[in-house]
Amino acid sequence: MASKNKGGRPSLYETKIKPHLKTIAILREQGVSHDGIVKLMGISKTTYYKYIILIDEFVNAIKNGDKELVNNAKMSLGKLVSGYDRTITTYKYKYIDGVEVLNEKNVRVEQIGPEPSSVYFALVNKSNGEFRHRDNNSDSEEYDTVEPTVIEKLNNESD
Numbered sequence: 001m002a003s004k005n006k007g008g009r010p011s012l013y014e015t016k017i018k019p020h021l022k023t024i025a026i027l028r029e030q031g032v033s034h035d036g037i038v039k040l041m042g043i044s045k046t047t048y049y050k051y052i053i054l055i056d057e058f059v060n061a062i063k064n065g066d067k068e069l070v071n072n073a074k075m076s077l078g079k080l081v082s083g084y085d086r087t088i089t090t091y092k093y094k095y096i097d098g099v100e101v102l103n104e105k106n107v108r109v110e111q112i113g114p115e116p117s118s119v120y121f122a123l124v125n126k127s128n129g130e131f132r133h134r135d136n137n138s139d140s141e142e143y144d145t146v147e148p149t150v151i152e153k154l155n156n157e158s159d
Contacts, residue, residue, distance in 0.1 A: 013051045013058070016043050021061040028065025029072070080118035086110045 017024070020041065027037055038048045051058050092104040123131035 012043060012047050013055060016041055017048075017051055017055075017058060021057065024058075025061040025065035025068075028062055029068040031069055077118055077122060080115040081122045083114045084112050086112055 024037055024041075027040070032040075034048065035045070038045050041048075052062065086109070088108050088110055090106045091102060092106075093100045094103040095101070
């Protein structure tokens with residue numbers, strides 16, 4: 001579908017895009033924008049988007065990369081919400097007869113606690129409304145009315 005002619009110059013899709021479909025998927029997986037991919041490939045936005053419309057295998061490469069990006073983001077969010085262990089390895093060297101030699105290797109595990117803004121994000125977005133963001137207007141009617149007896153008591157206390 002990419003080339004309509006039987007002869008002549010091959011399409012830009014065949015020469016510039018198709019050989020790099022795996023790379024394009026990886027770039028999308030890493031969060032590179034469409035504009036970034038266009039610049040890296042050295043083609044125009046018009047050409048890029050034209051082939052997104054025309055070529056299914058190109059669209060599928062992009063969608064697969066996007067899907068992996070979302071999966072990676074979910075896994076990262078899970079780590080940030082739960083906390084995780086980070087292994088830190090340090091090396092100390094010394095010189096013996098002018099040659100650098102490993103003297104000591106130190107490995108320690110550091111526990112990273114949950115990241116509060118990630119916990120909040122997960123609760124608000126993944127809890128089916130149980131934990132929802134409350135703006136100033138949504139629940140204000142609950143707090144705008146005060147029982148008359150409470151007002152009376154407050155007035156009596158101030159006397």
